[in-house]
Amino acid sequence: MDILIKLFCSFFKIGLFTFGGGYAILPLLKSEVVEKQKWLTEDELLDYFSIGQCTPGIIAVNVATFSGYKLKGIIGAILTTFGIICPSIIIICLIASLLNLYIDNQTVEHALAGIRIGVCALISVLIFDMAKKIYKQSRHKKLHFSIFLLSLMLLLLTDVSAVLTVISASVIGFLPKLLKRGQK
Amino acid sequence: MIYLQLFFEFFKIGLFAIGGGAATIPFLFDLSEKHNWFSVEELTNMIAVAESTPGPIGVNMATFAGFQTAGITGGLIATLGLVTPSVIIIIMVAKLLKCYAQNPNVQIMLGAIRPAVLALILCALMQIAKISLNTGLSIGVFFILTLLMLKYKKSPILYIILSAVIGIVLKI
Known part of the structure; x- marks a missing residue:
């Protein structure tokens, strides 16, 4: 029971402090779920x-559901999902009723501009930490580094979707195995 | 009846919007054309609010659209509709992964995907940076915050509150 309440509270807190898209959630998840509660390893999170x-x-x-399922099965998955959407439901219903007060407020605008910079910094630090770790653990450093560069180029220079990038990377990952088999 | 319709429409969005909150926006434009639930102007306001309030953008959009259509219950039902497909699909995938996590082929795949995801996150960062780090002052604040974060591993929540305060004090 205790862990179920903890799961809900942790994800409620994460939902409350995630600003922006799905990526902004990563630093929060890493700090709460990986470092503080030690429910997942960094690799599992990624x-x-x-x-x-x-x-x-x-x-x-999706990440919330996944983490909840890993810890406490289906009940865990439902609780973490509910935890992460709860703050949104409460806050949006409040703001929707006071919409005009919120949208034109200068102080809110300045605070949000500040938060966006903070999120940039948080994600930069996260990328730096994760890159170090992935590189250290990788068993095919050259291949994995090339996958990183290739994905980056694809994403920056073409309009290939994220899904396609991830699928191509997983296919390229099998190259060393296929080459080895070819030599035999 | 409206509740059932709301649930179903947002269930569909949850099922087909792949890759984050921004992916729900085109679906919502379709919705405003199909039903008379909210206008395009209202939708623009919703995007502004969804991006600037806590919580994943997609979830915020669903709550807002549901609230606009049918009050608090509407907001709750639209959001539940949106996340139901995720919960079902992820539980199935998680079950599969549990069985095959130690499989060497799955290990190879996950190992290769990690650097690609890193590239994805980096691209997302560049996009956010383009719109948020557009003045000398904001770039300066960014570097100071990054250095602080590297030096002191404090909770991200603390840093988000700090950034909001900096934003207000320096009028960024």
Whole structure:
């Protein structure tokens, strides 16, 4: 019982402080779920994130559901999902009734501009930490580094979707195995 | 009746919007054309609010659209409709992954996907940076915050509150 309440509260907190798209949730998840509660490893989080990217639905919700399921099965999945959407439901219903007060408020605008910068910094630090870790753990460093560069180029220079990028990367991952088999 | 319709429409969006909150926006434009639930202007306001309030954008949009259509119950039902497909699909995928996580082929796949996801996150960062780091002041604040975060591993929540305060004080 205790862990179920904790699961709900943790994801409620994450939902409350995620500003923007699915990516903004990553630093929060890493700090709460990986570092503080130690429910997931960093690798598991990144895997859930990759899968959440390719399955239908909102990425942040997918990652929340995934983490909840890993910890406490179906009940866990429902609780974490509910936890992450609860703050949205409460806040949006409040703001929707006071819409004009909110939209034209200068202080709100300044606060949001500040938060956006903060989110940029948080994600930069996260990328830096994760890159270090992925590189250290990788068993095919050259291949994985090329996948990173190739994906980056695809995403920046073409309008290939995130889903396609992830699928291509998983296919390229099998190259060393196929080459080895070809030599035999 | 309106509740059932709301649930069903948002269930469909949850099922077909792949890749994050922004992916729900075109579906919502379709909705405003199909039903008379909200106008395009209202939708534009919704996007502004959804992006600037806590919570994933897609979830915020669904709550807002549901609220606009049928009050608080509408907001709740639209959001539940949106996340139901995710919950079902992810539970199935998680079950599969549990069985095959140790499979060497799955390991190869996940190992190769990680660097690609890193590239995805980097691209997302560049997009946010383009619109948020557009003045000398904001770039300066960005570097100071990044250095602080690297030096002191405090909770992201603390840093988000700090950034909001900096935004208000410096009138960014």
